[in-house]
Amino acid sequence: MPATLDELVAIYEDLHRHPELGRQEHRTAGVVAEHLRSLGYDVAQGVGGTGVVGTLTRREGPTVLLRADMDALPVQEATGLPYASEATAIGADGTESPVMHACGHDVHTTCLLGAAARLAADPRWQGRLLLVFQPDEEGGGGAQAMVDDGLFVRFGTPDVVLGQHVAPVPVGVLGVRSGPAFAASDALRITLHGTGGHGSRPETTVDPVVLGASVVQRLQTVVSREVAATETVVLTVGSFHAGTVANVIPDRAVLGLSIRTTDADVRTRVLAAVERIVRGEAAAAGAPREPEIETLNTFPAVVNDAAACDRVREAFAAEGRWVVVDPGPVTGSEDVGILADAAGAPCAYWLLGGADPALFASATSVDEIRRVVDGLPSNHSPRYAPLAGPTLESGVAALVAAARSWLA
Known part of the structure; x- marks a missing residue:
């Protein structure tokens, strides 16, 4: 049970060291399922191929879907981290390549496991948690595969879809944008x-x-x-x-x-x-x-619901630990919107700061902050490495705060 930050960091480093390409996330799915069962969740594996679904019900109330993606990229890691990936895998084209969590999905998975632990230990809320650990986001087919495998028929329809994506902005910053937030991808x-x-x-x-x-x-x-x-x-x-x-x-x-x-x-x-x-x-x-x-x-653009984003912002503001900004439209893409569209539920999907705040200490304006961000390794870079402990702590707290704002 990942109850402490040290335990979360250990899970993160393990996932980072053992990345898997889309639709091959068998080991990752096993790690996720084991932790969820230890926390008392009902767990289903193999949803949409290698997806994992965990549910926990506490009396009557709304159903809140929290989503994390699990897949990695065919990238040769160059971070120099002691837990750097040395994994390889056979891709869809039949060739073997190095594999790395260059997009931060190991952060997303670990944060959702941490949120699962914290919410399971909190007796105050009521409603239903629907935790979706999704495969193959990078290939664009994972969300649809889970929907096609009866995700909402088998596990119920959520009242809201929530999630986050780590980005090279300072830890302690969350980016929430209403309307078209992440671009469509072809x-x-x-x-x-x-x-x-x-x-x-x-x-x-x-x-x-x-x-x-x-x-x-x-x-x-x-x-x-x-x-x-x-x-x-x-x-x-x-x-x-x-x-x-x-x-x-x-x-x-x-x-x-x-x-x-x-x-x-x-x-x-x-x-x-x-x-x-x-x-x-x-x-x-x-x-x-x-x-x-x-x-x-x-897959289509992620269109965040205005009312859901307002509620998330209020929840983040009540915590008093984050700077919440509107990041503008993100040209990166995400298939989480497919889950919201299929469920007919509002979506609120935000950016999670994962960069060392010390790197921004000398920045005194928005333009200077942007220049620092532009100079950092970004998602999909072989050198992309979020600041593990503080990023996980922030990401867990953000998911919990957002979920609690719906759970009665």
Whole structure:
């Protein structure tokens, strides 16, 4: 039973040392289930693949869903921490890669276990806790998989969905934003077809490397020339694979795209622009075949309910331990909104500060704070490392305060 901060830190370090990719979180799920059972929760494993659900009922009252994600990323850790990951795993593409909790999901899981312990030990509340430990957030399919596996049919419908995401802002800061809070995400794989040949005779080929380079360059104009400066769009080409050796022109190139938007109409326009550019560049290059544009995953923006956010802010203010800010729209994405939409419940999902406050000691303005944040390793970086103890303590308290504001 993780009753003390030292015990929580030990759980966190263990999870960090043993990360697992999405839909492979078997060890993590076992750790979670064991702790929940020791606290008296009813526990179900294998929900949506590797998801874990814990429930605890105290008389009549609202049902509060607290959610944490459990999966890691195919990243080689470079933090130098004594509990750094040395794990590897086989990804969906069949290749083995290093694995790291580069996004902080180990923080989320540990904080929810700590909140589970604190709430189980508190006899004052009444209602029902529905704790959801979700797989495969990074792949975008985990929340939907749990819904499709009957999450709310089997365990009841919540009155609110609550959760948090650690970020490189100071410990003691919580970011709560009403309305569109986290961007929608679309991940695409684009296969460009060429005609291969000898590197010394490019005139006999259609070079997909040059075609791919043209596509990458032209895609940068989607944000700069096709959407208004007031509209939020991020378009990243995160991977470009072509060829094997220097003197062979390959017959294909494969690009991986990540697109983030906060408005549905803008999303539609951006996706249409991407398709138009890809097909147009392929035609201009004389490609022998039409390019293939595949959607790998997609999930909607997280839209926080205004009334739920007001209640959460009031609960945080009553504790008197945090600085609560509006962080503006976050261009990172989250599939927690799928749980709220499927349940028909309001959502309040906030940012949890996880950076060492000492790093911000000399900052005297918002702009200076932002410059410090921009200089820190961020989520998905191989050097991302939240300040473990204080972050966990803050995250547990935030979840408990938010949950208690609904539990009678």
